[in-house]
Amino acid sequence: MGITKNYLGRAISGILMVSLGGYATGAHAQEQSRALDNVSIWLGGYYANSDTNIGAHSKDGIARGNLNLEDDLDFQKRKVAPRARLDFVFGEHQGFTFDYYNIDRDHSRTTSSSVNYLGHQYDASARLEGNLRFNFGSAAYRWWFGSGDDVFGVGLGAAYYKIRGGVTGSATLNGVTTASTHTGADADAWAPNLQLGWRHAFNDQWRMYINASGVRKNGGNLNGHIYDAALGVEWFPWKNVGFGAEYAYTKIRLNEEKRAYDLDLDMKFNGPSAYVRFRF
Structure with a gap:
């Protein structure tokens, strides 16, 4: 990963220098749409309403379990996830776009009960702990079509995602642990990324846009779609x-494939995002 990070860092620095240089010297042969910027930086957060299921099943399909983090472990349904984007445009109709966000959540829940058996009182309790770390980053080359106040974009690139998390459960009787279990995942993968976009400028101050992207990977230890x-x-x-x-x-x-069982992660987020925007 050190080589990859250094390569991406050099690539981003080079792109930024070329973009700023072209902008400063007025190298554009045509007037660029005011719906686009030479360099665009987005810094903000995604205040998302979440619904997260973690499932596991054995290879033979006999053993199976599912846990909803919000309903079963009382995870907060809403939490801010940091997000950042960078866009670069070369000439009039081509450029690069980068996107990154991180989801970091953990919580625990304890239940207790008292049982009377043959005149003896037994205190029983169970504790469940869950944690989830999900990182997503993408880089794509984009082509912009159209002129004036409306442009349409198509992007092709690659996405990197990493998941790390697990669920730990334990049961005690009269203060003595009688059972415990742990199921976890720690994997990452690269996958192709397709992006679509539309941007409209009402004037120099107001603009609107629609973005859509998809990642899909078949095969390998970590596969699925985003x-x-x-x-x-x-x-x-x-x-x-x-x-x-x-x-x-x-x-x-x-889905992460392990030797004895498979793990499934199903997350849905929806909600508002807010950004501070810088353009050059």
């Missing part, structure tokens, strides 16, 4: 600094 769609608006009270707001829907469905 879909994302968003409708948003941008407002720039200043020339280079503004704000963005969007409503997004994200669906993540992944």
Whole structure:
């Protein structure tokens, strides 16, 4: 991963220098649509309503279990997930786009009961702990079609995603642990990424957009699909600094194949996002 990070860092630095250089020297042969920026930076958060299921089943299909983090472990249904984007445009109709977000959640729940058996009182309790770490990053080359105040974009690239999490359960009787179990996942993968977009500029200060992207991978230890769609608006009270707001829907469905059993992750997010926007 060190080589990959260094390569991406050099690539991003090179792209930024070329973009700023072209912008400063006025290298554009035609007038660029005001729905696009030479360099665009998005920093914000995704305040999403979540529904998360973690399932496991043995290879023979006999043993099977499913746990909903929000309903069974009282995870917060709403939590802010940080998100960042960078867009670069070269010339008039081509560019790069980068996207990254992180989901980090953990919680525990304890239940207790008292049982009377043959005149003796027994205190029993059970504890469940769950944690989930999900990282997603993508990079794509984009082509923009159209001119004036409306442009349509198609992007092709790659996405990297990593999942790390698990569920631990234990049961005690009169303070003595009688049973415990743990199921966990720790895997990452690369997959092809397809992006679609539309942008419209009402004027120099107000714009709106629609973004959609999809990742799908078959085979390998970690496979599945990730879909994302968003409708948003941008407002720039200043020339280079503004704000963005969007409503997004994200669906993540992944499967990790282990030696004795398979793990399934099914997450759905929907809700508003807010960004501070910088454009150059």
